Amino acid sequence: MIKGKFIDNLPKVYGIYTGGFIGFIILMAIAEQMGMSAKAIGISFVVFTIAIYAIIGWLSRTLQMDAYYVAGRQVPTVFNGMATAADWMSGASFVAMAGGIYFKGYGYMALLVGWTGGYILVSTLLAPYLRKFGCYTVPDFVGTRYGGNAARLSAVLVLTVASFTYVTAQINATGTIASVALDIPFKIAVYVGLASILLCSMLGGMRAVTWTQVAQYIVLIIAYLLPVFWISSKMGAGFFPHLMLGDEVARIAELESQFGFVKNSAADLATVPKGLAGITKAHSSVNGTNWGFISLAICMMAGTASLPHVMMRYFTTPSVKSARRSVAWSLLFIFILYSTAPMLATLSKLSLIDPTLSTGIIGKSIAEVQAIDWYQNWNQANLMFVSDFNGNGTLELNEFFMGGKAVVLATPEIAGLPYVISGLVAAGGMAAAMSTADGLVLAIANALSHDLYYKIIDPKAEAAKRLIVARVLLVLIGFAGATIAAMGIQGILGSVIWAFDFAMSGLFFPLVLGVWWKRANGPGAVAGMLLGLASGTWYLIWVRTGGAGFLGITQLTFGIVGASVSLVSMVVVSLLTKAPDAATQNMIDELRIPSGKTILGKQH
């Protein structure tokens, strides 16, 4: 169905698709004017977009091994950039990041630096070389470079721990959005989300995921940017918020010093619903230690370079050169959203707290705020709360509480944008969470089916059988993820950050040294992966159970401990054991130049 011709026509196909999607938004806007209910609009947006992804998934079905694992290695540079950006920007980036910036300000923005700076490491240290290697999965590289099942198995273990931590958060996010947009209970919505995710990936593997991710990027970037530009113009803050919110940022700082950050008593705070927070930190000024900022950025950067679902996107490009270019494009597409998040947080906060704006609620009477339509909606959804702690009848800054997700989901409504925008935002959030979940589930299932099943358990398995195993595993892992997500143990963002730390602990140095240090050998890599993962996990548990920690390393940055142990043990064990044989040395030489055949064959 989709052959070379489709690849040649990509700009046209996605151009028409983008036009169609914009047409759909306009259609919904007209329908809203004609009296279509808010709920119907929300449902239309989510159902319409998921139906399109499902059609793409079905059209991209395949029985070819290299199409299933690496999309036939023919994804053009710019489109792979878009797909990676969608793969990368998760429900957390879309739904939770602006909220995090809103509440925690400067210290939190280390994540922005970390999640973009990591791409320099991806591009310089790893992606082009792993593309040259010609592997299907990340453990495939580790297993072949270091030789032996122990290395391969350790890589599968680290990959599974990191990606699974991440994927439950994504399925959780799809469930949250589906439950709000479709108005169904969260526990059911989680499985609706899962079904949509599997529709995109099961029949076509990496090929299907690639083409749906491009479609999802287009939806999510429109859904993120449109409201921010609109709100900014509507508030009179400027038509290009990124360059024009200097005054607004200064105004927030002024209001902060005017209101002050009053500390609530524990008894008062106990009445606030779980998961909601008030504004307690400065918006733009430096509000933490330099080390706190830097350590978080380091973890996110090293984690970026170790997360297999990102790395495997660069296995799908036609050449080493295009893999390298593709990383740059990915980062550009990511930058577009990430540089917008702080602007959204600024606009959202100012429109709520500035008493001189018509949307501002601080300083109004409590009764007046409680009568506002949007307040009632979001209060019901458990994402907003006000309480008159000091009994003066007026809403103070410390008496207003909001859930992190509300910054993205509720701001359009607060700013008085039509409901069609809220529907669009729901579709965008769904696209972001689904695209990342797809990539992650596929990364785990491919590692288990290719590296564990085919390479270790049954090397004689035929292609058809391998692809069936891959799909069965995909469904099983999806269900396991959804089941854990349905229990709702962790928040979206915390577990995402952990995933980066896990990946960094176990995989960063074994991957990097595999390319850059010829002397690194199998025993060293196994020690690096296992001790790194174990020490990182130990530190996390220790800090979580009341341990004091050291060097200011927290449960969000435990990857620093894991990766340090990993590096030291890998170097020490490598030097104590035999150097890699001549064949391996030659392989590394070949790996380092772009031209020539890939190390592993086209079908393996």
Place this chain on the structure above:
Amino acid sequence: MSNKAKHWEKTRGLLFITLAIWFVFSIGIFFFGTEMEASSFRPFGYPLSYYMTCQGSLLAFVILNFWFAGRQEKIDEEFGFTEREDS
């Protein structure tokens, strides 16, 4: 020294330059959070510290990545390791 070794040496040189620039924008400047905030240089009216975390460093990474890709391609060409277009 063989062609491959020379190619790798240049590649490594480019890596160090790229990582040095990367280090400045991702880690180096953030040792000076409060100093940047106090700076009278305010791009687009934002405090410098705020601007760097939400736009400046990010933009630097984007440019650096494209620049790096271009430089590495030149190195590959110089030593004749460019891939054939049909591969």
